[in-house]
Amino acid sequence: MDDRDFLAERFEEHRTHLKAVAYRMLGSLTEADDAVQEAWLRLARAGTGEIGNLGGWLTTVVGRVCLDMLRSRTQRGETPLEARLPDPVVTEPATDPERQALIADSVGLALLVVLEALTPPERLAFVLHDMFGLPFEDIAPIIDRTPVAARKLASRARRRVRGAAPAPDPDPVAQRRVVDAFLTAARDGDFDALVAVLHPDVVLRADGGKALPGGMRVLRGRDAVAGQAATFHRTALRTTSRPALVNGTAGLVNSLDGEPFSVMAFTVTDDRITAIEILSDPARLAALNPTVP
Incomplete structure (x- = not known):
């Protein structure tokens, strides 16, 4: 094995972790x-001659790269929160280690x-601190x-996260029971049954891409979300839904005529x-x- 192959092998040992950080x-x-x-x-340019902790070094490098990419978004005037949802990671209960790492810690x-x-x-x-130590x-x-x-930056971020992103129930069976009740x-x-499963402060975000004028649509509050009952009803009747x-x-992964129609995530x-x-x-x-139903 030459030096580059050895370097590549060592890098692959950290790839899953690095992908989780970057995601x-x-x-x-x-x-x-x-x-x-x-x-x-x-x-590959630096080699490992002077790198004592390769995992830590790679994590900081990925952090720098991601920071530059986020700053580039800001410089281009992009507003990801209003423009689009983050990419969902859709998995089965048993899946490969990389995708498990992407969704670890209920992200x-x-x-x-x-x-x-x-x-x-x-x-x-x-x-880097709260999620990866x-x-x-x-x-x-x-x-x-x-x-x-x-x-201080991490502390300020932590306060914003805790106030705006409630932690999901840890029991997957209980989660699924509520989602099944919503679908029914x-x-x-x-x-009335729809209202019963919605929190008073529920938030719905719908990203239809270019097919939805104005970008991502956001509804806040049980009354506003439940007001979409007719839309939920029509969509549910048209599509086949698979738990995921x-x-x-x-x-839920919803399909229409065998093609993916939407992915729904619930907290x-x-x-x-x-x-x-x-x-x-x-x-x-x-x-x-x-994977469609």
């Missing part, structure tokens, strides 16, 4: 792959949407701050739905290629 930073599976590839290119779409609203330095400090002493140089300043109510056109895990929580807290994310953008669904 949480960027909310995009394609961009996460790009960030990981850039980390490989930088490692639901609702949480990723909140992360999109953070500043790039806040997001990096929160993701990187010390602030290692995070500080990435964002050109002191460790104390990096700690939608198919039956039962407004979407970012580790109960979700269930205290037996009530607190958030619903619906991705129905045909172009993105084709790229994600979820």
Whole structure:
């Protein structure tokens, strides 16, 4: 085995972790792959001669790459929170290790949407420290701050996340029971049953891509979301639904005539739905290629 093959082998040992870091930073599976590839290119140029902790070094490199990508979005005037949902990770209960790593720690779409609203330095400090345990002493140089300043950024991000992204119930069976009740109510056109499974402060985000003028649509509050009962009813009658895990929580993959129609993610807290994310953008669904019922 030559030096480059040895280097590539060592890099592959960290690829799954690096993809998970990049996905949480960027909310995009394609961009996460790009960030990981850039980390490989930088490692290939640097070699491992002076790298004591390869995993830590690669994590900080991916962090820097993702930070640059987030800042580039801002410079281009993009507003990801308003423009589109993060990419969902659709899995079965038994799946491959890479996709399990992407959804570990209940990183639901609702949480990723909140992360999109953070500043790039806040997001990096929160993701690297709170989700991956990187010390602030290692995070500080990435964002050109002191460790104390990096700690404050993570603390500010943590407060925003806790206030805007309720933690899902840990029991997957309980989650599925509530989602099944939602689906039954939608198919039956039962407004009262629909209201019963919705939290008073539920938030619905629907991303239809270019097919939906104005970008992502956001509805807040049980009355507003339940007011879509007729739409839920028509959609449920037209489509075939398959239970799936979407970012580790109960979700649905809906198909129409054998083609993916939408992916729905649900956040269930205290037996009530607190958030619903619906991705129905045909172009993105084709790229994600979820298994249809």
